[in-house]
Amino acid sequence: MKTYSCWLDTLENTLSASKTELPEQTDLTIIGAGITGLTTAIFTAKAGVNVTIIEKNQVGYGASTRNGGQTLAGLKLSPGALLKQYGKDQAVAFYRETLKAIDGLEQFLKEHNIECDFNRAGGLWAACTPGHYQGFAAAQTLLKDVYQHETHLSRR
Numbered sequence: 228m229k230t231y232s233c234w235l236d237t238l239e240n241t242l243s244a245s246k247t248e249l250p251e252q253t254d255l256t257i258i259g260a261g262i263t264g265l266t267t268a269i270f271t272a273k274a275g276v277n278v279t280i281i282e283k284n285q286v287g288y289g290a291s292t293r294n295g296g297q298t299l300a301g302l303k304l305s306p307g308a309l310l311k312q313y314g315k316d317q318a319v320a321f322y323r324e325t326l327k328a329i330d331g332l333e334q335f336l337k338e339h340n341i342e343c344d345f346n347r348a349g350g351l352w353a354a355c356t357p358g359h360y361q362g363f364a365a366a367q368t369l370l371k372d373v374y375q376h377e378t379h380l381s382r383r
């Protein structure tokens with residue numbers, strides 16, 4: 228059984244760390260070459276920062292190459308919980324950031340010619356019980372009224 232991401236088999240060149248010794252000087256050291264570390268590295272390097280990334284396995288070893296590849300709006304907290312915990316202004320600001328992040332990702336993929344079958348097809352939440360469905364209806368109202376985000380709810 229493979230214990231590493233199967234995506235790595237599709238690469239022509241292995242992405243193992245290129246150096247084992249550290250540079251004498253660096254402006255910024257990033258630990259971990261997943262999406263967080265690599266994105267930070269790209270944006271800071273573009274801003275003229277000298278960046279060093281330390282990766283203990285290989286580039287893209289962690290969750291970043293093993294996830295479902297879904298790019299969804301919203302946070303781990305439900306829209307209702309977000310509102311309760313942070314108040315309207317902050318909750319809406321957080322939620323807006325998640326929408327901006329999708330735009331940002333699309334822009335990034337275009338800019339770097341990354342062919343990853345990116346498709347803005349929306350997200351699907353399926354209710355397993357009538358109670359779940361009622362919860363979705365309440366969330367839909369909240370998303371529309373507070374977050375100004377339109378969603379569609381249907382019963383089959």
Ligand SMILES: Cc1cc2nc3c(=O)[nH]c(=O)nc-3n(C[C@H](O)[C@H](O)[C@H](O)COP(=O)(O)OP(=O)(O)OC[C@H]3O[C@@H](n4cnc5c(N)ncnc54)[C@H](O)[C@@H]3O)c2cc1C
Pocket residue numbers: 258259260261262263264281282283284285286287288289290291292293294295296297298299
């Ligand atoms: C099964 C699964 C499905 C998911 N599905 C989705 C999805 O559909 N959509 C979505 O947006 N998110 C999804 N996620 C979440 C998403 O994958 C993570 O939020 C994201 O990959 C985190 O990126 P990261 O760079 O912070 O961490 P990682 O990608 O895990 O990278 C961390 C890196 O740091 C390295 N490292 C760790 N410790 C050290 C150390 N001490 N020294 C040097 N290097 C170190 C690791 O080897 C690794 O390469 C999913 C996660 C999982 C597990």
